[in-house]
Amino acid sequence: MSAWSSFQGLFPISSPWFLLVVMASQLMALLLLLLIAGFLGSWTCKKTMSKIIEGHWLSCFPDTCTSLVSLNFACLKGEVNLAALERLIARSPNLRSLRLNHAVPLDVLQSILTRAPHLVDLGVGSYVNDPDSETYNKLVMAIRNCMSVKSLSGFLEVAPPCLSAFHLICPNLTSLNLSYAPGIHGAELIKLIRHCRKLQRLWILDCIGDGGLEVVASTCKDLQEIRVFPSDPYIGNAAVTEAGLVALSSGCPKLHSILYFCQQMTNAALITVAKNCPNFTRFRLCILDPTKPDAETNQPFDEGFGAIARSCKGLRRLSMAGLLTDQVFLYIGMYAKQLEMLSIAFAGNTDKGMQDLLNGCKKLRKLEIRDCPFGNAALLMDVGKYETMRSLWMSSCEVTLEACKSLAKKMPRLNVEIINENDQMDVSADDRQKVEKMFLYRTLAGRRKDAPEFVWTL
Numbered sequence: 170m171s172a173w174s175s176f177q178g179l180f181p182i183s184s185p186w187f188l189l190v191v192m193a194s195q196l197m198a199l200l201l202l203l204l205i206a207g208f209l210g211s212w213t214c215k216k217t218m219s220k221i222i223e224g225h226w227l228s229c230f231p232d233t234c235t236s237l238v239s240l241n242f243a244c245l246k247g248e249v250n251l252a253a254l255e256r257l258i259a260r261s262p263n264l265r266s267l268r269l270n271h272a273v274p275l276d277v278l279q280s281i282l283t284r285a286p287h288l289v290d291l292g293v294g295s296y297v298n299d300p301d302s303e304t305y306n307k308l309v310m311a312i313r314n315c316m317s318v319k320s321l322s323g324f325l326e327v328a329p330p331c332l333s334a335f336h337l338i339c340p341n342l343t344s345l346n347l348s349y350a351p352g353i354h355g356a357e358l359i360k361l362i363r364h365c366r367k368l369q370r371l372w373i374l375d376c377i378g379d380g381g382l383e384v385v386a387s388t389c390k391d392l393q394e395i396r397v398f399p400s401d402p403y404i405g406n407a408a409v410t411e412a413g414l415v416a417l418s419s420g421c422p423k424l425h426s427i428l429y430f431c432q433q434m435t436n437a438a439l440i441t442v443a444k445n446c447p448n449f450t451r452f453r454l455c456i457l458d459p460t461k462p463d464a465e466t467n468q469p470f471d472e473g474f475g476a477i478a479r480s481c482k483g484l485r486r487l488s489m490a491g492l493l494t495d496q497v498f499l500y501i502g503m504y505a506k507q508l509e510m511l512s513i514a515f516a517g518n519t520d521k522g523m524q525d526l527l528n529g530c531k532k533l534r535k536l537e538i539r540d541c542p543f544g545n546a547a548l549l550m551d552v553g554k555y556e557t558m559r560s561l562w563m564s565s566c567e568v569t570l571e572a573c574k575s576l577a578k579k580m581p582r583l584n585v586e587i588i589n590e591n592d593q594m595d596v597s598a599d600d601r602q603k604v605e606k607m608f609l610y611r612t613l614a615g616r617r618k619d620a621p622e623f624v625w626t627l
């Protein structure tokens with residue numbers, strides 16, 4: 170989707186964690202298909218597969234299937250068989266979670282909601298209509314029928330003036346996810362938020378702006394988790410800054426998890442945030458220009474992230490961005506004693522940075538490093554450490570093939586993989602050449618057998 174495509178290049182998105190997530194969701198889809206196919210007997214398998222391809226997979230649920238609890242096809246691109254969808258929902262009294270894709274229009278949504286009064290989790294697909302129409306009036310009635318909805322998401326396509334139909338169920342919402350809804354912004358978005366006083370989780374695009382985040386801060390006193398994603402740069406140009414982050418930290422005392430894509434940041438803001446929210450367990454900040462310094466002082470962000478590490482004693486996950494020197498790793502190693510997962514890019518000056526980090530963070534399990542000047546000395550300082558970790562990812566750093574080979578030789582229980590996607594490297598060539606992408610992880614099973622050809626296990 171548009172919002173996600175713009176992440177490429179901002180974050181170590183090509184890392185195996187991300188790939189695993191993608192693979193997992195494809196696997197789930199495949200498993201579901203196999204399950205349906207198995208259910209119907211193998212003789213219909215071919216027929217089932219072609220129906221899925223045509224978008225008629227919904228009619229493959231047997232008529233006797235009445236125990237469906239959750240149905241999520243929000244990410245499917247194709248059309249769906251709307252009549253089959255309505256029939257399936259009508260015979261599923263236990264349905265609690267339903268996430269639709271863009272192909273389900275408003276009149277069908279309305280008729281579905283009438284048949285599913287016990288929904289707790291609703292993902293709206295397309296939401297385009299004229300607020301004066303008959304369908305809209307019926308929708309308002311149908312929504313009035315769904316007072317148990319606690320989690321609302323979707324709105325992949327939207328005509329904002331219709332949104333007020335949903336204001337009815339906002340007071341009880343604990344989760345609102347508009348991370349794929351670039352059509353909802355400005356006054357309509359703020360109006361919606363003002364009705365959501367019980368939100369605990371909010372995923373939103375940065376087109377909400379600092380002003381919108383101030384409304385979140387003054388409205389959502391129970392907020393525990395917020396993610397602010399970048400919107401498609403070609404659509405909107407409003408973005409969030411340090412002001413929005415500070416507002417959230419002072420208005421939402423229960424906040425403990427944040428992912429924040431912003432245009433700029435300051436150390437002063439990070440220090441205030443650290444003071445306001447000492448209970449952060451996950452703090453992920455991404456400045457859209459990853460090497461940008463403090464917007465007021467032009468300094469690196471060492472002091473700001475140092476303050477987060479110092480006051481948030483329970484911090485388990487951290488992603489840092491902006492200009493950072495070795496000093497920040499000294500702070501992280503010194504204070505972030507519970508840290509389990511760290512992602513960094515374009516940070517540090519010398520091997521000492523990575524060494525301070527590895528020496529200090531005894532509980533570190535996953536470390537992702539991209540575009541940092543860390544080399545062989547840092548990698549080989551304490552190879553035993555990797556046996557206490559799940560994985561280390563390093564890309565575009567200063568590590569050489571020789572060092573990776575020597576690490577693999579010393580530590581037979583680690584898989585050291587070189588990912589050579591674009592054939593930048595020649596395995597038989599010079600061992601002093603730099604490694605573009607390295608991934609290492611602890612294993613009891615030896616080298617994996619499913620690796621594609623461009624992955625070399627040393």
Ligand SMILES: *[C@@H]1O[C@H](CO)[C@@H](O)[C@H](O)[C@H]1NC(C)=O
Pocket residue numbers: 316317337338339340341
């Ligand atoms: C909120 O939830 C309570 C309990 O589930 C219910 O009685 C009430 O009608 C709901 N109110 C709204 C505005 O959704």
Ligand SMILES: *[C@@H]1O[C@H](CO)[C@@H](O)[C@H](O)[C@H]1NC(C)=O
Pocket residue numbers: 243322323346348349372
């Ligand atoms: C929010 O919506 C997106 C798009 O549908 C989805 O990928 C994501 O998992 C949702 N997040 C939550 C917490 O439901």
Ligand SMILES: *[C@@H]1O[C@H](CO)[C@@H](O)[C@H](O)[C@H]1NC(C)=O
Pocket residue numbers: 422423445446447448
């Ligand atoms: C942080 O968590 C502790 C323990 O759960 C709680 O007592 C305290 O009030 C919280 N602090 C803030 C600022 O919410």
